[in-house]
Amino acid sequence: MAGLPAIRGRAWLFGSGISTDMLSPGQYVHHPMEERLKHVLESARPEFAGGVKPGDIVVAGANFGCGSSRESAPQHLKDLGVVAVVADSLARIFSRNAIAIGLVAIACPSISEVVKDGDTVEIDVVSGMVSVGERGIVLEGDRIPEPMLDVLRHGGIEPLLASIAAEQNR
Amino acid sequence: MDNLAGSKQLTVAEEILARAAGREESSAGEYVVAQVDAMMMHDIFAADVLSMLERAGIQRLHDPSKVTVVFDHMIPPPSVSAASHQAKARELISHFGIDAFFEIGRGICHQVMIEERRVVPGQLVVATDSHTTTYGAQGVAATGIGSSEMAYALATGQLWFKVPESVSVILEGQFSYGVTAKDLILYLMKAIGSAEAQYRSIEFGGPGVDELSLADRMTISNMGVEIGAKFAVFPADSIQTIRENAGYVASHTVSLRSLTPQVAVPHHVENVVDVDEVAGTPLDQVFIGSCTNGRLEDLRQAAGILEGKHIAKGLRLIVFPASSQVMEAAAREGIIETLNKAGAYVGGPGCGPCFGGHLGLLAPGERCLGTHNRNFRGRMGSADAEIYLGSPMTAAASALAGAITNPCQMDHITSGREPIGAVATGDSLGRRGEA
Ligand code: SF4
Numbered sequence: 001m002a003g004l005p006a007i008r009g010r011a012w013l014f015g016s017g018i019s020t021d022m023l024s025p026g027q028y029v030h031h032p033m034e035e036r037l038k039h040v041l042e043s044a045r046p047e048f049a050g051g052v053k054p055g056d057i058v059v060a061g062a063n064f065g066c067g068s069s070r071e072s073a074p075q076h077l078k079d080l081g082v083v084a085v086v087a088d089s090l091a092r093i094f095s096r097n098a099i100a101i102g103l104v105a106i107a108c109p110s111i112s113e114v115v116k117d118g119d120t121v122e123i124d125v126v127s128g129m130v131s132v133g134e135r136g137i138v139l140e141g142d143r144i145p146e147p148m149l150d151v152l153r154h155g156g157i158e159p160l161l162a163s164i165a166a167e168q169n170r
Numbered sequence: 171m172d173n174l175a176g177s178k179q180l181t182v183a184e185e186i187l188a189r190a191a192g193r194e195e196s197s198a199g200e201y202v203v204a205q206v207d208a209m210m211m212h213d214i215f216a217a218d219v220l221s222m223l224e225r226a227g228i229q230r231l232h233d234p235s236k237v238t239v240v241f242d243h244m245i246p247p248p249s250v251s252a253a254s255h256q257a258k259a260r261e262l263i264s265h266f267g268i269d270a271f272f273e274i275g276r277g278i279c280h281q282v283m284i285e286e287r288r289v290v291p292g293q294l295v296v297a298t299d300s301h302t303t304t305y306g307a308q309g310v311a312a313t314g315i316g317s318s319e320m321a322y323a324l325a326t327g328q329l330w331f332k333v334p335e336s337v338s339v340i341l342e343g344q345f346s347y348g349v350t351a352k353d354l355i356l357y358l359m360k361a362i363g364s365a366e367a368q369y370r371s372i373e374f375g376g377p378g379v380d381e382l383s384l385a386d387r388m389t390i391s392n393m394g395v396e397i398g399a400k401f402a403v404f405p406a407d408s409i410q411t412i413r414e415n416a417g418y419v420a421s422h423t424v425s426l427r428s429l430t431p432q433v434a435v436p437h438h439v440e441n442v443v444d445v446d447e448v449a450g451t452p453l454d455q456v457f458i459g460s461c462t463n464g465r466l467e468d469l470r471q472a473a474g475i476l477e478g479k480h481i482a483k484g485l486r487l488i489v490f491p492a493s494s495q496v497m498e499a500a501a502r503e504g505i506i507e508t509l510n511k512a513g514a515y516v517g518g519p520g521c522g523p524c525f526g527g528h529l530g531l532l533a534p535g536e537r538c539l540g541t542h543n544r545n546f547r548g549r550m551g552s553a554d555a556e557i558y559l560g561s562p563m564t565a566a567a568s569a570l571a572g573a574i575t576n577p578c579q580m581d582h583i584t585s586g587r588e589p590i591g592a593v594a595t596g597d598s599l600g601r602r603g604e605a
Contacts, residue, residue: 021546024527025553029214030244030251041490043553063364063398067546068525070214081187092302092369092381092400095349097316145201147330157318158222165227 004125004152007084007104009057013117014044016061020094021063023073033079040076054081057121061087061112063096065105074098074105084123086130086141088112099148102156106130108141125152179413180401181336183371186311190294198335198417206236206323210297212279213241216512217255218267218299231266232327234474238270238288239263240279242520248528260476266324275518277493280304284388285495291406294331296323301461301543303394307387309406311371314395315372334400336371337362338418341378343427348469351386352463352541352561354424355393356432357374360442366420368398368404371504375412378426385467393543396439418419431576434559435453437547445564445576455538456487456569457550458562459517460524463541464492466499467557468562473505475580477513483571487514487529490522512569526550532557539574541565 022043028036041048057062058077064087065073074097078084084104088111098105100168106123108130115121122131126149128141144152154160180188180195188196190204211219223231230443231237247253255394263271274284278353280301282288289295291309298320315329323329332556334535339358370423372394374387387404394402405411416489458464458472469491482485489509491497497519500506509516523530524542531551532538538550538557545557563577570580 007425019546021526021544022547025548027531027548027551029496030249030255043547054448063368066364066398067300067544069298069314069316071218071318089365089368092398093314093316096319100318100322143330147201147203148520157322158226160225161223161228161325165229168229169227169324 004149006124007057007125009121011055011057011059011115011117011119011121012045012048012052013112013115014041014058014060015112016040016063016088017063017066018044018060020065020070020073024070024076029072035075036072037067037079038081049080052080052082057123058082059087059111059115059121060083060085063087064090069093069097071097071101074103075101076102086111086121086123097150097167099144100157101149102142102152104152106141106144108139109142111139114139176315177415177552179415181413181418182369182373182411183311183334183336183401186292186294187331187333196333196334200333201330202333203328203330204294205328206296207293208236208238208295208476209321209323210238210240210279210283210288210295210299210302210571212239212243212299213245213256213259214243215260215298216321217259218261219317219320219324220266220318222317223266223325224262224282227326228598229544230499231268231324232593234267235372236569237324238272238283239268240272240276240282241274243279243525244527245274245520245526246470268528275494277496278461278464278521280392281465281496281522284308285493291409296320296329300395301392303387303399303402304392304461306391306394306401306403307384308445309403309409311401311403312380313400326504327426327545332540334371335371335419336373336416337367338421338422339374340376340412340421341370341374342376344381344499345429348563349429349431350561350563351382351389353429353432354426355390356434356442356559357424357429359393359397359434360432360438360497362397362422364396364398368509369400370398370419371401371403372397372399373411374402374404376423378424381426383467383511383553385465388465389462396543431564431578433564433574434545436545436558439543439545439559445560445574448574449559449576451558451574452537453485453539453568453573454536456485457523457529457538457540457542458487459490459492459522460540461492462541462543463562464490464496468502468541469496469505469509471501472562475563475577476570479512479570481513481569485569485572486510487569488512488517488522490529492517493519519587539565
């Protein structure tokens with residue numbers, strides 16, 4: 001099985017309690033995708049959706065992704081080009097959903113206190129190590145358990161299902 | 171009694187996950203791959219999940235008889251896109267042979283799952299909704315998952331789970347007048363907060379549990395997820411909670427008698443205060459309903475306060491019964507008439523404005539008190555609106571006053587009438603939440 005390459009990207013810093021309603025506001029769930037993406041995190045940082053670039057990383061405080069089970073929450077971040085979320089702690093359903101759609105999500109206690117907005121953050125997905133080289137910061141995040149790393153290696157559950165279907169239909 | 175004294179017992183979470191994983195035991199912290207006993211999807215995600223299976227080339231579900239679909243959120247469809255989404259879901263529900271499909275009008279998914287007995291004590295259940303913890307009211311280890319994980323569970327019948335640590339909450343005594351299950355769970359939000367219960371299973375027990383109806387337990391288990399819990403379980407049938415030698419990471423004891431009405435203030439469910447701290451805050455809208463507090467008992471309590479009175483000028487009261495059964499029973503008891511006469515808008519069974527989709531959204535600057543479970547910024551429309559959460563009694567009292575009001579301070583509660591908060595009645599399912 002292929003490994004998981006290290007991730008390096010620019011940090012967007014958020015506070016604690018970022019909810020799925022902020023990531024994917026309920027009143028836009030049936031709007032066209034382009035429209036929905038414009039509202040991602042607008043109530044926390046209105047400049048985010050317009051300014052985020054492919055390869056960027058979201059760094060946040062505690063309980064990131066709390067709220068509903070909507071998978072659009074991590075999916076919107078991925079669609080905007082975000083490659084990883086590192087937060088002091090992650091809401092349970094959000095972290096599972098992120099992995100399920102192939103977005104790296106790592107809980108790393110007190111990360112939001114040391115990373116500054118715009119820092120270049122580096123993540124070793126398998127070991128869970130998070131660092132900011134230019135400022136000599138190295139923190140140990142929670143390791144993603146093996147069954148979920150396997151989902152990430154496949155690029156998410158959807159590609160994994162295709163191989164299950166191939167089995168079923170043989 | 172089949173455990174030797176002193177030997178370690180499993181928590182409910184450990185026992186149910188071990189059984190579902192085909193093992194003798196499991197312990198907190200480990201990952202298991204477990205067979206799922208029942209699955210549920212609602213209209214927001216059903217089309218996405220089933221389309222994902224279709225796209226991947228999956229021909230059949232592992233076991234369609236374990237699957238339930240309920241249309242309750244965007245109903246009746248408020249837009250062409252919602253209608254199309256539902257049309258697509260109906261097509262795939264029939265394509266994949268899912269018989270347990272409840273159309274719009276039947277009610278809110280979690281209420282319907284309990285009323286239709288689609289879950290049984292001791293089961294491991296997943297659904298594409300965070301408030302799936304509600305089934306814990308019946309001794310079920312139930313939790314919310316996302317669409318992709320649901321697609322995987324539908325195709326294979328199994329899913330991976332982290333065995334959670336457990337927290338015990340022992341309840342003692344009885345509620346005082348005007349205090350309800352909603353006030354207890356709001357109080358726990360304040361007392362425990364989301365850090366301690368995160369990823370954990372909350373097991374409720376103690377003599378106070380016998381005082382709680384099934385409806386009360388559902389309210390509490392429903393909001394267990396707001397504390398971050400993976401499961402929120404009460405005892406039922408052979409499922410006993412609070413096992414002497416099980417390893418709880420924390421234990422709490424709450425005296426129901428000492429509780430007072432609680433209100434969550436904007437913009438987080440953890441911001442809970444005594445109702446008296448915010449009494450007098452003017453309101454534009456009051457919402458009674460949702461899977462937290464839209465049951466017969468809730469409507470009955472609200473109607474008890476509203477009876478013969480009219481809501482304040484300039485305020486609107488919207489009520490959405492949790493299911494068709496609740497609505498029928500409420501009509502039979504004259505509750506719907508009482509609500510109508512008091513000036514309420516009573517809608518059909520469903521989620522109503524709870525998740526901010528439609529049916530009662532808020533304008534910028536407006537303030538609402540609701541009986542639902544979330545008050546995040548933007549949850550009910552404008553991000554510049556404010557949402558407060560409270561019990562049906564607090565909601566009703568506040569609707570009469572036009573401002574947040576402590577229901578214990580309404581005169582008729584202390585004026586010799588039967589105390590509303592302590593009425594012991596059967597629930598909308600015609601049974602008590604027996605242990
Ligand atoms: S009533 Fe509210 S919380 Fe319950 S299922 Fe519906 S939208 Fe979700």
